[in-house]
Amino acid sequence: MKLTFQPAPGQLPPDVRIYAIGDVHGCVAAHVAILDQIAADFDARPVGRSVVIHLGDLIDRGPDSAAVLARVAQGSPIPGGFVNLRGNHEELCLNAMAKGGEASRIWRRNGGETCLVDWGVPKKAPASEWAGFVPPEQMAVLTEQRLSYRWGSYFFAHAGIRPGIPLADQAAQDLVWIRQPFLSWSDPFEAVVVHGHTPKDAPTVRSNRIGIDTGAVYGGRLTAVVLEEDRMAFIQVPGPKKPRK
Template sequence: MLRLDPAPATMPPGERLYAIGDIHGCATRLAALHARIAEDFSARPVERATLLHLGDYIDKGEDSAGVLSFLSDHRRPEGLEAVFLTGNHEAAMLAALAGGAGDVADWLWCGGRPTLASYALDPGAGPATWAGALPAGHLAFLRGLRRTHRAGGYFFTHAGVRPGVALEQQSAEDLIRIRQPFLSSEARHGAVVVHGHTARAEPEVRHNRINLDTAAWSGGPLTCGVFEGDRLGFIFG
């Protein structure tokens, strides 16, 4: 049985949200985690359930193509609504595919080479060749990603928020890339921010934020936070 501990915010009655941290090409582990989420949902039905992914589906790990195939084919546990947020790695990939020389170099440096390898594409071939070879469904998925999601007392986004700025006024860049001063801030942001982007050995739960990036691509677990009522639990893949 899933252990549920007191949480720093609450979800509306009858709702549960499963939120998965940074995946980074770990396709097999993503499928296994989805299966564990399905088992929990089957064992503990609820009126409304949402499965949210916090972004950074690609790069670093060995099977980014497999992750995008799995997600773009809408494979998810039956009965769960799906929400997909964007991360900085998706933004970097789309910028590189648009062809800017600096954007190409940045993406290859930050983890794009393993992504291209997962499609059997040559890093030296260039963005026009890459874009033409990528599945249309994968590109449509990447271009349709959202930046934020609200549920109860929680605000979900990839990287975090800038302290002192209203949630509805956050910049697109901060939402997918910020670290400091967000990570060290003790400020209340108007909601508890649930994020990834900054890898830790285990989930971080603080009064104003929850971090679900546990470095799956480099040997840590793939983490799903389970939010319901005034409780919080974790499922690992």
């Protein structure tokens, strides 16, 4: 695999490489394939400090959310480990388990039904019992996700940020859910925001943000961005061919 680099809108120190992976949504084969490519790139071009960031929405809608969580729980294929950010789907899931009622209906309607099936939760089990079906290491992936991550001139969050508010003061609701006015904001932010959440046919590269949700679960591809010094490259693998019923 040969990466094609282009100028990046941000900057990292010379001995650092960041791999950030967009919305997986249960597309386990694509996830495994992209981790393999990341490992191959790292082995071919080792670097002093590295990390693999999941930008959130590991679960819901795709072929096997439980298998994706299990793979994430196993840890990174390269030194430096995983940083797992919270997506709105993980938030919906945890809210459903904690609150039941309307929160559980909202999650089920938004892709959570597939996740429950993947965990083997019986159709009639009440929301208060769902967590009992989740392997502890998978639950830990969900509960230990962080809201954002910063390195060099990059800031990583699932959905984006609220323009005009310092990065340190961003609300969880915005980091996990925001679309506008973030997506159409053209002025610089405190850092270049690397995010998923809003699917597009191709990665979006602007001077103030990089969007890498390329709709793997909707017939598109799973994308990872490779960031180093003043440049970047994309790794892309196909998502599943047939949507899940």
